[in-house]
Amino acid sequence: MQFPFLGRGWSFPPTFDRNISGVEMLEEASDIASSLEILLSTLQGERVMLPQYGCNLDELLFEGLDTRMKTLLADKIESAVLYHEPRIELENVILSENDDLEGVVTISIDYRVKTTNSRFNLVFPYYLQEGTDVNLSATLNLLPDNS
Numbered sequence: 001m002q003f004p005f006l007g008r009g010w011s012f013p014p015t016f017d018r019n020i021s022g023v024e025m026l027e028e029a030s031d032i033a034s035s036l037e038i039l040l041s042t043l044q045g046e047r048v049m050l051p052q053y054g055c056n057l058d059e060l061l062f063e064g065l066d067t068r069m070k071t072l073l074a075d076k077i078e079s080a081v082l083y084h085e086p087r088i089e090l091e092n093v094i095l096s097e098n099d100d101l102e103g104v105v106t107i108s109i110d111y112r113v114k115t116t117n118s119r120f121n122l123v124f125p126y127y128l129q130e131g132t133d134v135n136l137s138a139t140l141n142l143l144p145d146n147s
Helices: 028-041 067-084 136-142
Strands: 008-010 025-027 088-095 105-113 119-126
Touching: 025 028, 028 067, 028 105, 028 119, 067 088, 067 105
Parallel strands: none
Antiparallel strands: 008 025, 088 105, 105 119
């Protein structure tokens, strides 16, 4: 590790590798990027020991995408990063408007790692994923028979 003070953590979701006899680890800038993705996709209260950790973006999922909602979305991200990611300095949060009619908002986060002064950009797609492996006949077979 070139910059051990930037941290080292498990990959998420955790993956195990027989060659290294354990969990794959992320280090330095990739650990920070992974931490940001986890922060943005976690609901507050979801972590038992850290109830304030998270961003609560899911509560805005079906709201209309007007200026007020975009401002609220950016503010939630800025606040979460400010309180829960001390290794970086947030420079900019940009919400793309290219796919907003398709229900996709692309969040671009520009940040600077405080200790190395390196700049990075994280692009986080914000949308509801469809269930693609849904088997309706198997689901109907699981329903109780009321006859």
